[in-house]
Amino acid sequence: MAEMVSLTYQGKTYELPLIEGSTGEQAIDITALRKTTGLITFDPGFMSTGSCKSKITYLDGEKGILLYRGYPIEQIAEKSSFIETSYLLIYGELPTQKQLEEFNYHIVHHSMVHESIKNFYDGFPNNPHPMAVCSAVVGALATFYQNELSVRDDREVEIAIHRLMAKLPTIAAYSYKKSIGLPLSYPDNSLGYSENFLKMMFSLPCEEYVPDPDAAKVLDVLLILHADHEQNCSTSAARIVGSSMCNLFASVSSAIYALWGPLHGGANQAVIEMLQEIHNNGGDVNKYVAKAKDPNDPFRLMGFGHRVYKNFDPRSRIIKKLAHKILDKPGYQEPLLEIALQLEEIAIKDEYFVEKKLYPNVDFYSGMIYKALNIPVNMFPVLFAMGRLPGWIAQWKELQEDEQFRISRPRQVYTGATKRDYVSLGHR
Numbered sequence: 001m002a003e004m005v006s007l008t009y010q011g012k013t014y015e016l017p018l019i020e021g022s023t024g025e026q027a028i029d030i031t032a033l034r035k036t037t038g039l040i041t042f043d044p045g046f047m048s049t050g051s052c053k054s055k056i057t058y059l060d061g062e063k064g065i066l067l068y069r070g071y072p073i074e075q076i077a078e079k080s081s082f083i084e085t086s087y088l089l090i091y092g093e094l095p096t097q098k099q100l101e102e103f104n105y106h107i108v109h110h111s112m113v114h115e116s117i118k119n120f121y122d123g124f125p126n127n128p129h130p131m132a133v134c135s136a137v138v139g140a141l142a143t144f145y146q147n148e149l150s151v152r153d154d155r156e157v158e159i160a161i162h163r164l165m166a167k168l169p170t171i172a173a174y175s176y177k178k179s180i181g182l183p184l185s186y187p188d189n190s191l192g193y194s195e196n197f198l199k200m201m202f203s204l205p206c207e208e209y210v211p212d213p214d215a216a217k218v219l220d221v222l223l224i225l226h227a228d229h230e231q232n233c234s235t236s237a238a239r240i241v242g243s244s245m246c247n248l249f250a251s252v253s254s255a256i257y258a259l260w261g262p263l264h265g266g267a268n269q270a271v272i273e274m275l276q277e278i279h280n281n282g283g284d285v286n287k288y289v290a291k292a293k294d295p296n297d298p299f300r301l302m303g304f305g306h307r308v309y310k311n312f313d314p315r316s317r318i319i320k321k322l323a324h325k326i327l328d329k330p331g332y333q334e335p336l337l338e339i340a341l342q343l344e345e346i347a348i349k350d351e352y353f354v355e356k357k358l359y360p361n362v363d364f365y366s367g368m369i370y371k372a373l374n375i376p377v378n379m380f381p382v383l384f385a386m387g388r389l390p391g392w393i394a395q396w397k398e399l400q401e402d403e404q405f406r407i408s409r410p411r412q413v414y415t416g417a418t419k420r421d422y423v424s425l426g427h428r
Contacts (some may be wrong), residue, residue, distance in 0.1 A: 069093070120137055185203050
């Protein structure tokens with residue numbers, strides 16, 4: 001029998017079931033709270049509210065643990081590929097060789113977009129933000145693939161998953177090409193996922209382009225590290241939109257917009273801008289550390305601390321090694337790297353940062369890597385979206401298959417005017 005939690009209100013005691021997850025975390029089931037007591041809970045930001053049961057991703061912010069379907073992120077990043085990781089997240093298990101080949105085949109052979117979609121790019125202004133373009137075009141896929149919109153038809157969902165996984169890199173690369181006035185490049189079916197994206201980003205019709213295998217490998221691992229992260233803002237957006245039984249294309253479009261916000265997908269861009277500011281002002285790291293400690297100074301060190309992790313973000317350790325794989329290549333010089341290393345050294349030893357548990361997070365080094373790969377700053381959140389796509393798909397799919405499926409409908413505590421009579425215009 002499930003353990004119960006007692007709530008006493010106005011002299012009556014109510015018994016609420018206690019739910020326990022597979023790793024021991026506990027939650028009070030308040031599904032019937034309003035019906036039985038007339039009360040609701042108040043939780044701005046939903047920081048103490050579980051919106052679903054999920055088998056996809058587990059994280060423990062206190063211990064610095066991140067698991068994809070039970071597999072530690074350290075093992076996945078070292079041994080897997082982004083395509084295999086995507087399969088794992090979406091379908092729940094690591095694929096067999098045949099399953100992986102079939103999944104990869106469908107993604108490779110759906111990578112081209114309809115020629116008419118290029119007309120969208122012609123209609124945008126000359127310098128649109130790539131995230132706005134990506135979200136708009138992903139949402140528009142629902143007009144091109146109207147036979148894949150049913151959320152209860154397994155075959156239609158399967159095709160929609162393949163189309164999205166395959167086409168987002170093409171859509172993303174096209175958004176970059178549009179922003180700099182260069183011709184759009186077709187995908188190359190002979191290349192892997194990350195290599196293909198780099199070629200579409202940087203190739204020109206007038207010269208040969210061969211993707212750097214080290215760059216492709218680093219990008220692949222970065223995509224893996226961003227592939228899912230429990231019920232964050234953009235994932236919750238995908239689930240909430242999907243709870244209306246809205247199609248996958250529209251749900252992911254909403255997630256891309258949610259990710260665009262500077263408090264979510266724009267964090268690694270903020271890191272680069274901070275490092276550039278320190279560099280432009282003489283590179284005195286200690287000066288800026290002192291500013292960050294000053295409660296009266298609005299300056300903040302970006303890339304340190306995390307809303308969930310109160311220990312080292314396990315992804316940051318992996319990314320630090322990745323950064324040096326690119327940044328230590330012969331001939332590469334990056335003045336911001338030395339500033340970043342100094343900041344990290346101070347932060348992991350300084351009592352102020354240690355006490356507040358402000359450890360370097362995943363954004364601290366990812367921005368440096370993107371910069372080293374010649375990815376422009378406004379494309380940083382787009383790379384984040386490409387990585388997070390399988391997580392959004394997996395979460396949306398899990399929601400649609402949930403036996404407790406219902407449309408999301410949060411409650412509120414009303415604080416406006418109480419009932420009053422209408423006053424005609426002439427008497428106001």
